[in-house]
Amino acid sequence: MKNYYVFNIYSQPFNPEILSGLLWEFEITGLTEEVDHLKIFTAEDTNVSVEAIENALKKIESDNLITSFKVERELLEDKNWNVLWEQSREVIRVSERIIIKPSFREYIPAQNEIVLTIDPKMSFGTGEHQSTKLILRLLEKYVQQGMKVLDVGSGTGILAITSVKLGAVKAVAVDFDEICLENCEENCVINNVQDKVEILTGEIDDVKEKDYDLIIANIHKNVLMEIAEKIKEKLVANGKVILAGLLASDQKDIEAKYHSLGFKVLQVEQMDEWIAVVFQED
Numbered sequence: 158m159k160n161y162y163v164f165n166i167y168s169q170p171f172n173p174e175i176l177s178g179l180l181w182e183f184e185i186t187g188l189t190e191e192v193d194h195l196k197i198f199t200a201e202d203t204n205v206s207v208e209a210i211e212n213a214l215k216k217i218e219s220d221n222l223i224t225s226f227k228v229e230r231e232l233l234e235d236k237n238w239n240v241l242w243e244q245s246r247e248v249i250r251v252s253e254r255i256i257i258k259p260s261f262r263e264y265i266p267a268q269n270e271i272v273l274t275i276d277p278k279m280s281f282g283t284g285e286h287q288s289t290k291l292i293l294r295l296l297e298k299y300v301q302q303g304m305k306v307l308d309v310g311s312g313t314g315i316l317a318i319t320s321v322k323l324g325a326v327k328a329v330a331v332d333f334d335e336i337c338l339e340n341c342e343e344n345c346v347i348n349n350v351q352d353k354v355e356i357l358t359g360e361i362d363d364v365k366e367k368d369y370d371l372i373i374a375n376i377h378k379n380v381l382m383e384i385a386e387k388i389k390e391k392l393v394a395n396g397k398v399i400l401a402g403l404l405a406s407d408q409k410d411i412e413a414k415y416h417s418l419g420f421k422v423l424q425v426e427q428m429d430e431w432i433a434v435v436f437q438e439d
Contacts, residue, residue, distance in 0.1 A: 160201040161186075161233045164210060167194040168226040174430040175222055178404055179213055181377035186334060187312075189285065200336065201232070249285065251293045255319065260347060271322050274347045275315050276340075288375050288401040291426050291433035293319055295399050298424075299371060299435065300325055307331070307391060309361050309374040309384070310402075314341030314354065316373050321350040325371075331357040331364055361387045368393050375401040382414050389418050392438060397423070401433035408432055 166176060173190050180188060180197050183205045187198040199205045207228045214226045248264050249257040257273045258264045266272045296316065300306065300323040308317040311330035314337075320328045328350075330341050338358045345351040357363055361384050369391050374381060381400050388398055398420065403411060405427060411434060412422060420436035 162199045162201060162203060162205070163231055163233050164197045164199070164205070164207070165191075165194050165229040166197065166210065166214075166226070167228075168214070168223040170223065172223065174404055174406075175217060178377070178406075179217065180210070181402070182213070182379065183209070186336060198233075200334075251290050252297060254297060255293055257315070271319070273315060273319060273322070275313050275318075275344055276347070287428040287431040288403070288433065289315065291428050291431060292316060292373060292375050292399055292401040295424070295426060295433055295435060296320060296323055296373070299397055299399065301370075302326075304370040305366075305368060307364060307369040307372045309372065309388070310376040310380070311341055311356075312337055312375075314344045314356070316375065317341070317354050318344060318348050318350050320371070320373070321353045322348070325353070327353055327355065329355045329357065329364060329366070329369075331359055331361065333358065333360055360384075361391065364391060367391050369396060371397050371399070373399045373401075377402045378404070378407040378411060381411060385414050385418055389420075389438070395438050397438075398436040399433060400436070401431070403432050403434065405430055405432050408434070 168176060171193055173195060176195050177188060184203060185197045185199050189196045207230050210228050217223055248262050251257060254269060255271050256264060257275055260274050260276050264272060296319050300320050302324040304325045306320040306325045306328040308328060308330045311317055311332045314330050317328035317330035335358055338356055341356050345354045367390060370393055372388050372392055415436050419439050421439045422434060423437050424435040426433050
């Protein structure tokens, strides 16, 4: 049985936008926003520590962005994570058409609704976060029948699974975390798309094909900047890219980077402080 760490990060004032942007710099497997603090999850063998987080928080404290902070850590067994998650999860309506539910909740879909059954194993992408909702709604618009889709940083596999349910002929889901591999496999089976979703453990460099019609990535700004050229290499001519995991304050930098590679912006959507950007190769 694998164990995990959960870190609770409090600050005064509590600014989720600033904190989440900071915390995604660490190697974490998930982040959730609570009423008065952020909660992040890591594998037991992580190099993330209370001290490392505190040092990062001290920097934004010195910039007067926060006045005080507190970091707490606890070890969480796999079975206890599942119990914790099940106690708090309900059916989520992402749009008029897309519904997300855990396997232990019943839901009878209306005509034309797409129901995604997603159970996480410490993997990011359960549907609650604004970034996931934004990109799911954009997939409704941009996924077309017969498309080939690449999901970079796939987590639970929710975006790859949705792409197939919306008509993609194939989706490749790649994530560096082995926990995500196991979780994505299980979710693909639950949603009966295992024959159309290929799952890879690794990074975008481990994806050999270069003929994707649509590439999606729900990560964070620094990674999306770093892999921009690699995303372009994997895309067909005039292909599209949907990026999320971005704060509104990231928009200028991310657009400048992708403009420099020959992309134009097709659409920007925002929910709270989070944005998703759709690019097309010009």
